[in-house]
Amino acid sequence: MAGGYQIVVCGTLVPDPLQTLEPVMGTQGPGLKNETMLPAVLDPWAAHALYEAAALARQHPGSSVWLVSVGPRARLQQLMMSVAQKVPFQLVACDGSASGFTDAMEVAGVLAEAIGRIQGLDRERLLLFGGCASASRDAGATLQIVGEQLGITEQFMAVDELLVQPTGELRLKERIEGGQYLVSVCAGPPVVVGWATGNLPEPPNNPQVGMLNMRGILPALQQARAVQVGVGSAVYASVSIPEQRRATRVVRDLSPAAIAAELAAWIRS
Amino acid sequence: MDSVLWIAHTEASGELGRSALEALTTALRLAGPSEQLVAGVFGPGAGRAVAQVGRCGARRWLVADDPQLEQPRYAADVAAVTALVRASEARLVVAPGTSRLHRALPGAAQRCGGRIDTRVTGAALAADGVQIERWFYRQRLVARLSRAHRPWFLLLAPGADAPWSGPAEPPAAIERVPVEVASRTRVVGTEAPASSAQTIRPEADLLLVAGAGWTKKQADGQTHVREAEALILDFLAKTQASLGSSKSLVDQGSEGTPVLSFLSHLHQVGQTGSTPRHPRGLATCCHGEEPHVVGWRFIKERRAINLDPNCGWAQGKADVVYVADAFEVLARLNELLGPTG
Numbered sequence: 001m002a003g004g005y006q007i008v009v010c011g012t013l014v015p016d017p018l019q020t021l022e023p024v025m026g027t028q029g030p031g032l033k034n035e036t037m038l039p040a041v042l043d044p045w046a047a048h049a050l051y052e053a054a055a056l057a058r059q060h061p062g063s064s065v066w067l068v069s070v071g072p073r074a075r076l077q078q079l080m081m082s083v084a085q086k087v088p089f090q091l092v093a094c095d096g097s098a099s100g101f102t103d104a105m106e107v108a109g110v111l112a113e114a115i116g117r118i119q120g121l122d123r124e125r126l127l128l129f130g131g132c133a134s135a136s137r138d139a140g141a142t143l144q145i146v147g148e149q150l151g152i153t154e155q156f157m158a159v160d161e162l163l164v165q166p167t168g169e170l171r172l173k174e175r176i177e178g179g180q181y182l183v184s185v186c187a188g189p190p191v192v193v194g195w196a197t198g199n200l201p202e203p204p205n206n207p208q209v210g211m212l213n214m215r216g217i218l219p220a221l222q223q224a225r226a227v228q229v230g231v232g233s234a235v236y237a238s239v240s241i242p243e244q245r246r247a248t249r250v251v252r253d254l255s256p257a258a259i260a261a262e263l264a265a266w267i268r269s
Numbered sequence: 270m271d272s273v274l275w276i277a278h279t280e281a282s283g284e285l286g287r288s289a290l291e292a293l294t295t296a297l298r299l300a301g302p303s304e305q306l307v308a309g310v311f312g313p314g315a316g317r318a319v320a321q322v323g324r325c326g327a328r329r330w331l332v333a334d335d336p337q338l339e340q341p342r343y344a345a346d347v348a349a350v351t352a353l354v355r356a357s358e359a360r361l362v363v364a365p366g367t368s369r370l371h372r373a374l375p376g377a378a379q380r381c382g383g384r385i386d387t388r389v390t391g392a393a394l395a396a397d398g399v400q401i402e403r404w405f406y407r408q409r410l411v412a413r414l415s416r417a418h419r420p421w422f423l424l425l426a427p428g429a430d431a432p433w434s435g436p437a438e439p440p441a442a443i444e445r446v447p448v449e450v451a452s453r454t455r456v457v458g459t460e461a462p463a464s465s466a467q468t469i470r471p472e473a474d475l476l477l478v479a480g481a482g483w484t485k486k487q488a489d490g491q492t493h494v495r496e497a498e499a500l501i502l503d504f505l506a507k508t509q510a511s512l513g514s515s516k517s518l519v520d521q522g523s524e525g526t527p528v529l530s531f532l533s534h535l536h537q538v539g540q541t542g543s544t545p546r547h548p549r550g551l552a553t554c555c556h557g558e559e560p561h562v563v564g565w566r567f568i569k570e571r572r573a574i575n576l577d578p579n580c581g582w583a584q585g586k587a588d589v590v591y592v593a594d595a596f597e598v599l600a601r602l603n604e605l606l607g608p609t610g
Contacts, residue, residue, distance in 0.1 A: 015406070017540045017560040023410050030412065044541040100405045101412075104375070105384055135407050135540060139387050141375035144343075148379040154454050155343040157372040160534065173460065176368040179469025179535050180461040182341060187453035197534040197541060201520070233384055233418035237400060242411050245585035246571070250578055252592045259574070259591045260601035263551070266572065267475060267508060267606070 001168055004062030005189065006122055007053040009089070010111050010130035010143060011046020012069040012098045013079045015039070017135065023239040029231035030101045030239040040075055040098075042083050045131020049195040051203060052162065053129050054087030060164070065089040068114050070107060071098035073224050080217050085210035086203045091217045092118060093224035100136030101239075103232030107137075108145035110227045115150060123150070125189050132158040132194035140194070147192035155192040156184065162193060271399065271419070272307065273300040274359030275327070276350060278338075278369055279312035285321050288365035290432035292425045293322055295392050296363040297433065299399055304328050309353035309446075311346070313339045316443055323438040330440040331356050337450040344452035346373035351380045356446045360419040361399060363392070366426050374424050383420035390426045407540050408566035427471075428546040428567065468505055468512035468531055475510035476547040476568060477501070478538060480555025481518040482575075484528055487596065498529050500599045507606040511547060513538035515561045539564035553595040557581025574598050 015021060015038045022033040032038065042050070050067060057063035066089060069076055073095040080091065092114050115121070115128070128147055133140040140157070147155050158175035165171055168188050173181040175196050251259065275296035277289035293308075300306035304326060310319050311333035319330055333349045350373050354362055362378075364370045366388060378385035391402035400415045401423060461467060483497040505512055514529075514536040521528045538545060540560035550568035555561065557573060558581050565571060565586075572589045573582035583590045591598065 017407075017563075018558075021406055021409050023412075100410075103384070105379070108379075137405065138407055139375075139385075140371055141378075141385050141387050144372065144375035145379045148347075148376045153344045153347070154452070155372065155376065157343075158368065171457075174368070174372075175535060176341075176459070178461070178471055179467060180459050182368075182459055183457040184342065184454050185457055197537065199534070233416045234386075234414045235416065237413040237415065239405070239410055239412040241409070242566075246588055248583050248585055248587055249589045250583050250592065251589060252578060254591065254593070256593055256597035257601050259593050259598050260605055263572070263591075263598070263602050264605040266549075266570075 001060060001125060001188070003125065004060045004064070005056060005127050006125045007057060007063060007065045007127045007129055008115050008118070009046065009050045009053050009065065009067050010128070010146060011043050011049060011067065012071040013040035013075055014043045014098070014135040016041050022241065025236070025239065029234070030236050031099055035099065036072065036075065040079055042079060043131055043134045043136065045133060045135070045195060045197070047202070048198045048200070049129040049131055049193070050089065051087060051200045052195055052198045053127070054089065055200055056162065066092055066118060068092040068111055070094040070096045070110055070227060070229060073221055077221050080214070080221070084213035084217055085205040085207060088209055088213060091220040093220050094227045095224040096227035096229045098136070100134070100138070101231055101236070102137065102229045103234060104137060104139045104141040105145060106229045106232050108142045108149060110229055111142070112146045112149035115146070123190050126152070127189055128152060128192045130194055132196050143192055143194045152190045152192050154186050154190070157194040158196045159193050160196050160198055270301050270305055271299070271361040272305045272357070272359045273361045273363060274307045274309050274354060274357040276309045276353060276362060276364040276370070278367070279310065279314050279318045283314035283318060285310070285318050286365070286367065287432050288367055288427050290322070290434070291428070291430045292363050292365040293325055293433040294430040295425055297325060299361060299363060299392055299394060301394060307331060307357040307359055309357060311338050311349040311353065319443065320437050320439040322433060322435070323440045324435045325433060327440070329357065330443045331446050332443050333446045333448045335448045335450060338448065340456040341369045342452050342454045342456060343372055343376065344454065345448070345450040347376040347380070348450055349448045350374060350377035352446045352448050354381050354420065356444070360421070362420055362422045364422070364424050366424045371424060374422055378422040381420055383422050384416055384418045385422040385424065387424040388426045389423050390429050392423060392425070404566070408544055408563045469535060470509060470511040471545065473509055473511040474548050475508055476513050476545055476550040477504060477510045478513040478515065478550065478552040478555050479518060479529060479532070480515045480553060481521065482554025482595065484518065484521060493596065494529065496596065498531070500596065500603065501529065502531070503603045504599055507603060511545065512536055513545060515539065515555050516541055552582060552587065553599065557586050562586050
């Protein structure tokens with residue numbers, strides 16, 4: 001595309017998946033115990049979207065990448081210390097809750113407003129990226145709502161591949177049922193692309209990219225607007241950790257043949 | 270009592286899928302005894318497909334069968350769903366969590382001024398109205414919640430309810446709902462491995478998970494990746510099990526390390542992968558770390574083969590852990606399972 005793409009990636013922090021999560025009920029709804037202290041990572045699907053965006057921008061000179069994040073400012077700053085070293089991007093930060101219990105519609109409203117305020121954003125060149133779900137709310141709904149609010153009606157979810165055709169058309173592969181891909185061709189931007197894992201590995205840390213990014217990220221964090229995102233109209237009756245501990249039988253002294261026989265009987269039962 | 274709209278779409282076969290019938294069971298329960306259910310079906314052949322559930326007790330039958338709805342595209346699907354919701358004037362919308370509706374329903378909720386909850390694993394009528402169950406943080410916390418806002422859109426997870434069954438009979442009257450479709454997208458087709466090479470089988474009774482251990486050095490100091498491939502494929506062919514994998518193994522492929530050639534990100538189970546719903550699961554050479562095991566939340570019976578008696582599976586995450594070499598066990602197991610059917 002002449003002049004490149006303008007790629008906006010929506011994504012924020014989630015608790016490190018290795019952390020133990022414990023719910024607590026507050027006056028504003030449920031949350032996580034010691035939520036502000038939990039180590040955080042960029043949501044894995046949003047991270048894939050960011051890496052795909054950067055790869056696409058590299059292939060198309062003149063392209064720009066923005067990362068739009070709603071999260072507590074201090075925690076976003078901490079997160080950026082690692083994320084900024086991965087790929088070049090500009091940050092648009094909104095200082096609000098990144099809780100998984102926030103309502104998708106409220107978060108979408110904040111994201112759409114933040115995207116709408118990006119200076120010089122050309123909607124005709126806009127690729128709106130994000131994860132097809134998140135590791136916190138896991139709604140898989142936010143991106144579509146942001147797209148609707150921005151008037152983008154070409155949307156693709158659970159995408160693993162986006163190829164720009166010589167004609168400028170976009171060829172996308174979306175995951176569907178049964179391990180299959182739905183292959184579609186879209187005339188061009190603006191489109192919404194909710195990424196699954198894509199095909200790119202996590203880029204190695206690059207301190208030079210990090211230093212360049214941080215020049216823009218620190219002012220963006222300072223200018224982050226305070227936003228209110230909550231549980232919306234949801235009334236939570238309970239939030240709990242499911243009972244998941246099983247009485248595991250550890251079998252140490254059976255031969256492979258005996259184990260195979262036991263498994264064969266189990267499979268056939 | 271809320272009026273309830275059950276929304277479903279036809280499959281490529283022109284029929285309603287299992288998840289649509291599961292959602293119908295939920296919708297009927299939420300509609301209660303006062304017959305507040307409206308059925309809305311879109312897609313090619315929707316007019317004929319409703320006969321499949323014609324005796325479910327819906328009081329109205331809405332159908333959108335514009336030929337342009339044959340291709341699953343967001344712009345067309347969201348227009349169809351929006352039209353059905355508006356025609357029904359329903360306050361509660363219940364839909365199956367198919368890839369098609371998962372993509373389109375949130376947009377329809379936005380257009381209708383509604384709120385949406387997805388991946389709903391249970392819904393019931395409580396004293397104060399409809400209450401749903403859904404999971405947060407990738408199946409690590411479970412919550413029960415309700416909403417006062419209407420319309421309320423519920424996208425049900427597969428397996429949330431038993432599929433509705435009953436005699437087929439065309440409804441007495443069908444209302445056709447016009448849909449305005451304008452899309453810049455065309456569907457080229459689907460891509461899938463040949464049926465003989467397909468290793469993801471959502472309907473299978475058994476899930477076999479292959480972990481990174483299959484590609485590690487074995488007791489002889491060598492890797493045996495090709496042997497591992499043969500053992501796993503032989504097992505899958507004999508059992509018709511579905512294949513899953515851990516992130517670490519799939520990632521090795523992206524990073525250039527030789528891995529099992531038939532694995533892709535589609536096989537990934539866990540925090541950043543899928544959450545399959547098979548009755549039984551067998552983990553092999555997989556350590557059972559929490560980010561992977563969250564994907565096993567809905568696997569009922571779990572067994573694991575691992576050389577480490579202190580692996581994650583042994584910490585209350587599996588029913589049985591066999592401390593053994595998976596290469597040896599799977600070779601013996603394949604012999605016992607007999608020739609490939």
